[in-house]
Amino acid sequence: MTLFRATVLDTPDDPFTGGALRADDDCGLLVEDGVVTARGPFGALRHEHPGTEVLDLREGLLLPGLVDTHVHFPQVRVIGGLGMPLLDWLERCALPEEMRLADVEVARGVARDFVTGLVDAGTTTALVFGSHFAPAVDVMFEAAQVWGLRVTTGLVTSDRVLPEPLLTTPERAHEESLGLAARWHGKGRLRYAVTPRFSLSASDAVLESCAATFGALDDAWFTSHVNENVREVEEVGRLFGGASYVDTYDRHGLVTRRSVLAHDVHPTDAELATLAARGASVAHCPTSNAALGSGLFPMRRHVEAGVRVAMGSDVGAGTGFSMLKEGLQAYFAQRLLGDDGLPLTSTHLLWLCTVAGADALGLAGEVGDLSVGRQLDAIWLLPQAGSPLAVGLANATSAEDALSKVFALGTTADVGGVWVGGDQIAAGRWRRPPVP
Numbered sequence: 004m005t006l007f008r009a010t011v012l013d014t015p016d017d018p019f020t021g022g023a024l025r026a027d028d029d030c031g032l033l034v035e036d037g038v039v040t041a042r043g044p045f046g047a048l049r050h051e052h053p054g055t056e057v058l059d060l061r062e063g064l065l066l067p068g069l070v071d072t073h074v075h076f077p078q079v080r081v082i083g084g085l086g087m088p089l090l091d092w093l094e095r096c097a098l099p100e101e102m103r104l105a106d107v108e109v110a111r112g113v114a115r116d117f118v119t120g121l122v123d124a125g126t127t128t129a130l131v132f133g134s135h136f137a138p139a140v141d142v143m144f145e146a147a148q149v150w151g152l153r154v155t156t157g158l159v160t161s162d163r164v165l166p167e168p169l170l171t172t173p174e175r176a177h178e179e180s181l182g183l184a185a186r187w188h189g190k191g192r193l194r195y196a197v198t199p200r201f202s203l204s205a206s207d208a209v210l211e212s213c214a215a216t217f218g219a220l221d222d223a224w225f226t227s228h229v230n231e232n233v234r235e236v237e238e239v240g241r242l243f244g245g246a247s248y249v250d251t252y253d254r255h256g257l258v259t260r261r262s263v264l265a266h267d268v269h270p271t272d273a274e275l276a277t278l279a280a281r282g283a284s285v286a287h288c289p290t291s292n293a294a295l296g297s298g299l300f301p302m303r304r305h306v307e308a309g310v311r312v313a314m315g316s317d318v319g320a321g322t323g324f325s326m327l328k329e330g331l332q333a334y335f336a337q338r339l340l341g342d343d344g345l346p347l348t349s350t351h352l353l354w355l356c357t358v359a360g361a362d363a364l365g366l367a368g369e370v371g372d373l374s375v376g377r378q379l380d381a382i383w384l385l386p387q388a389g390s391p392l393a394v395g396l397a398n399a400t401s402a403e404d405a406l407s408k409v410f411a412l413g414t415t416a417d418v419g420g421v422w423v424g425g426d427q428i429a430a431g432r433w434r435r436p437p438v439p
């Protein structure tokens with residue numbers, strides 16, 4: 004049992020429907036077996052639990068662990084390939100790198116680099132886009148297990164358009180996916196995600212095999228891409244006889260409450276209505292959208308249509324693992340949309356990077372905020388003394404203002420500690436050593 008003592012900021016109530024930031028100075032969080040069992044003024048909790056070990060985090064801020072709902076594990080080493088639109092970037096940067104994961108030892112090193120990136124950024128829960136090679140997906144699951152991260156991932160499947168080594172057949176995709184799920188789905192914090200790369204590279208036969216896999220697994224997740232780039236959207240329409248991009252998945256029963264589709268920069272109103280009716284979520288990936296020139300995300304249309312929206316880094320088209328940076332970029336994108344944009348406060352940004360992600364992944368009862376009953380997944384922001392963020396926090400006029408400074412100025416270097424389920428897995432430059 005441990006009593007955390009900190010300034011705690013979180014968003015238990017949805018700011019898109021009027022919820023406010025919850026900011027508690029000198030807050031106590033009593034943590035037992037990884038779960039927050041009491042929360043209140045530190046002095047009162049201390050009085051009730053006089054012998055309990057106290058973890059004094061009063062310097063800096065304690066936030067919920069960050070949630071990344073769209074991040075590609077095989078692309079960690081190609082972050083930063085700027086200057087290309089989506090299809091050129093895939094051909095020149097992403098796909099050549101993804102082919103290297105045919106070698107499981109390469110995949111093991113990539114998985115180590117990837118998980119280190121997540122941990123250092125304070126991302127404690129992630130929906131991870133896997134590899135086209137089943138042994139590489141096994142090593143990704145292994146790496147997530149070593150660190151204790153909450154990871155949902157799976158085999159990426161395709162049967163056309165991509166280079167030949169990345170292609171599979173519907174039968175092989177189904178068999179390998181079920182094998183991976185049998186080894187990993189529901190094991191600790193790990194879950195399986197059925198993952199066709201995108202309709203552009205997945206024929207109806209592959210999507211049908213995805214539906215069979217999805218139907219065979221209890222509580223598995225579904226993820227893919229949708230409406231990212233204008234040229235891509237046109238090509239998908241041509242390949243599927245004029246069907247909308249969302250319909251290419253929906254007609255196979257793949258758009259559900261347990262589905263997360265990345266991007267959706269160019270949706271029709273009918274597609275938004277389908278996503279809302281099914282309860283599906285969209286992973287908004289703003290640094291990727293800007294880096295590839297994909298467009299400005301129509302968040303207002305999503306929110307007004309009732310579509311769930313969460314955040315993704317989209318590493319490696321996105322420019323890093325920091326969900327704080329994604330939050331800031333989401334704010335920028337809405338500003339640049341003018342009257343069509345949705346004005347976002349720092350409270351919206353924290354919600355999008357925590358509770359909204361947990362909700363998209365069906366984990367809102369477990370993580371996303373630091374209420375009683377939640378797992379203690381948290382990050383401790385501790386900027387270096389004298390840094391612009393430290394100066395900003397010292398001079399903040401309110402908790403919302405302090406949180407704005409966190410999104411404007413915070414980087415992965417400001418993450419001074421990371422906990423998952425009450426276990427500390429990183430502290431500054433220290434990381435819990437991987438088990439051999």
Ligand SMILES: [Zn+2]
Nearest residue numbers: 075228265317
């Ligand atoms: Zn992606």
